[in-house]
Amino acid sequence: MTTAQPAHGPLHWVDGTMPEFDQAVLRIPIVGFLEYCLRGIGQVVFMNSPITGAFILAAAWTHEPYLGFSGTIGVLASTLTALVLGFDRGAIHAGLFGFNGVLVGLALGLFLSPQWDVLVIVWTVVLSAASSILMAALGSVFGGAWGVPPLTLPFNFVTLLFLVSALQLSRGHLGDLVEPGAPAVTGPEVQTALRESASAVGDTDAVAVINAIFRGIGQLFFLNSLLAGVLIIVGIAFCSRIAAGFALVGSAVGMLTGMALGADGVQIYNGLWGFNSFDAALAIAGVFFVLTWRSALLGVLCAIFTAVLFGAIASIFVPWGLPALTLPFCFGTLTFLLLKGASKYFTFVPPADVVTPEEHLRRARREREALSAEGQS
């Protein structure tokens, strides 16, 4: 994810990974650091672009200022930690030590309480910093032997371990969303009608579906809001239209899987069945596999698989009342990434060569042309 290529067309300054902008701001130290952080936010959706990051950050601040604040200190703390500990500069630069931190910040902003509490902010800084250590450690295991990235596993591990330990800590500051319970066969009583809350009446179909899809985009960043979802899609589209398209497709596939399985309609309406699937679809269809009709189909399959994983992990976590976070995305996407050597139908893009889906298509075309030119001479 470290190689940046110049984009094409009139919007080339804000399109793709923006290497020219990068060269311009790198000369100013603090601005350069902030740019890494914005790229880090964009990397949650595999977009190495400060514009994508800025849109996501704006969505957080406008939805709920404390979430914006908490996510911001998360990305700052994790990126700074990576610099201080001497981790790979190219990776820091591409935002790879920021995307776990921003998610730690956003998650703790939602699951700890009260907001703006000094101790809650201290835990947020410390745990975001820890996510960078875990990123470096897991990166060497995943990248070395298996050739795949650890995705957002560092965020998931750090956040879940803190939340579960906080059950028994007097300074854990757990909010009401973490509520331990006993697993039971609740399937037969589940209400599947799409609606915003348990007490609400069902919306019209179109409104419910639009909410489910766009809240499914926002929920990746713990932003349960239609507007946040729209802002994030626009931010992604600045960097890659293909990615923005598959984000929407993935969120819709996650929603449909939840509906087919007969999941709780309140969960679906609020995007909980979409956010893991959308990031998974986007990663498989275009980012890590060059886009073809086959890899598009693989992305859809991965979105379905990831949605089932969401149901499973949410159910496994019931005894401790923990959220599934993005573990379903991690396990679903890693499963499909590991198909890289198993089939001749898919062209894998090694993590170090990832740019944008559009650029991968251009590269593949250039390679085909070079091969055919060679064949003719």
Add this chain to the structure above:
Amino acid sequence: MTTAQPAHGPLHWVDGTMPEFDQAVLRIPIVGFLEYCLRGIGQVVFMNSPITGAFILAAAWTHEPYLGFSGTIGVLASTLTALVLGFDRGAIHAGLFGFNGVLVGLALGLFLSPQWDVLVIVWTVVLSAASSILMAALGSVFGGAWGVPPLTLPFNFVTLLFLVSALQLSRGHLGDLVEPGAPAVTGPEVQTALRESASAVGDTDAVAVINAIFRGIGQLFFLNSLLAGVLIIVGIAFCSRIAAGFALVGSAVGMLTGMALGADGVQIYNGLWGFNSFDAALAIAGVFFVLTWRSALLGVLCAIFTAVLFGAIASIFVPWGLPALTLPFCFGTLTFLLLKGASKYFTFVPPADVVTPEEHLRRARREREALSAEGQS
């Protein structure tokens, strides 16, 4: 497991991995596909033989037609998925994309309800197909860095994840066998007398022991029946007498371990302490390690270790009411396979070179003879 060697003796057409039969049927497309599927069923017990597969399938259909049907669509769906996604032909051919699928089918046939329900059949097809994706993904992790096969982990993951998510799904169609509960120290109240059900009186010792051993064979395929166990042993014996022998030894060792630990006598009678241990013993003593008295002993140790793992995993899964499936077999066998480089006493057979225990012995003898001939010249 892809290399097939001609067998010897008058029964050579049905003995071993049957490469001559293979050559004959491969010319007929649909028949060839069905042959892969039968080999896939045999591969659950590491027998790359359509005869073994046919006996197991017959055991399922005669025990409970719906289980036979469900297992059949499982193996068809998983093998077909591997072909469509372009996975390795040699591996598909040897049944390596069928053994997880048939187990998914059999397990869902038992744990979902009602039988012959359209939605239940749809879930069975989809999840069997997913097992092939997981097989390819895990195969690259396990085979690449560690040189061991993923065994039946894809079946376990797919089935357990669906069952646990189904707790909370209105279309999950869970049967009564999945019953969440609270872990407790129940050891002191456990009834250890071997008997068929909680209300039954204890059988005579010999009858109870024969039931435990042969139901322990059948239970690998979710067939709780003495007859099924006998049919499966006969099917294994067509391919390898050594394997059939260690299957019985392993099931007996699992039973004895359960009795020594003071496990529930109803579980033991119904073969639940035998089915993981028998497949583990068979795998270690002859299939993955060339048979010697030392590797025979190692197989027995692995059967004991696997039986303890069965007790542990069954206990861990109590909160969600999940079955242990063949996770104990996977973890137990993988542990002992990973000893391959640790001791000079054992000759490991790499997964790609696995044929039958008998053929491994012949190969080892030829190699010794070649070495001694070299030494003399």
Add this chain to the structure above:
Amino acid sequence: MTTAQPAHGPLHWVDGTMPEFDQAVLRIPIVGFLEYCLRGIGQVVFMNSPITGAFILAAAWTHEPYLGFSGTIGVLASTLTALVLGFDRGAIHAGLFGFNGVLVGLALGLFLSPQWDVLVIVWTVVLSAASSILMAALGSVFGGAWGVPPLTLPFNFVTLLFLVSALQLSRGHLGDLVEPGAPAVTGPEVQTALRESASAVGDTDAVAVINAIFRGIGQLFFLNSLLAGVLIIVGIAFCSRIAAGFALVGSAVGMLTGMALGADGVQIYNGLWGFNSFDAALAIAGVFFVLTWRSALLGVLCAIFTAVLFGAIASIFVPWGLPALTLPFCFGTLTFLLLKGASKYFTFVPPADVVTPEEHLRRARREREALSAEGQS
């Protein structure tokens, strides 16, 4: 951990890894075997020294004779198993097949009941032996692909799997310390004042802190006693003063982390927040990374991370009533070991080259001198 280097100074016979003593006793077969076992006990704290092992063993026997006995048969059984199965002689010799066994013995001595029961002793022998099989298996996974040791994971897996299965076994012989319960948000009611038991009044600060730190040393070996902690520190100091220092620092950091998080004061007083952190700090600061001010800081960070992991794992295990054992140490230390390739600031000592922190410093100095001499010529 297999290379032994002669130490320096007047105490050189009992300082460091004692290679001269080793040469002397190796000629006497039984004494040689006992020396491996003592080194195995020392290896729990990464000290390849029979003196360290002897002090730890003395601490166990004086604290509670049955724990001393149980630990002794554990280390004997695991070391003997490794010899019988033909595992690497150099590793057995350095105690690497003993440290898991002694911990299995000590843990089962505490968690099974009654003491001196024949069946309890049989389980202890069998499970200690099994830890050596798991050590060889995990060693090939961890050492091969990742270049890190499996630490005490074999001990943790074997012990936890037996304890959890024993919940449902009539011959499991579980003691009262394993008590399943339901997770709940208990944080707000936690009493954080440091004191020996729930009914005791708080000690003076200095006494409480000294207890927490030294019991934190003893608790690694399940010895909840200030005296045991002192004896173990003295034993470590014979082999390495740096390691002894970081053991105390690590235990103090674990205690402070527990206090900062608002953990139960009874747990902290009794050393439960210290024992994982002290072994982690010692491993990172000097043993696996050459001691510098940066690696000292890394050791402190690892001790904090490990303490949080203790809180998390203890909370995850509530439904089954299982102890966290040294899983927090394993996961915390492995995370930081995997940073070996991620930063230019730290000099990693490969497991096969580990001696003592002091000797690593001398080696690093010699290398610098050799380099500068080369530069001048």
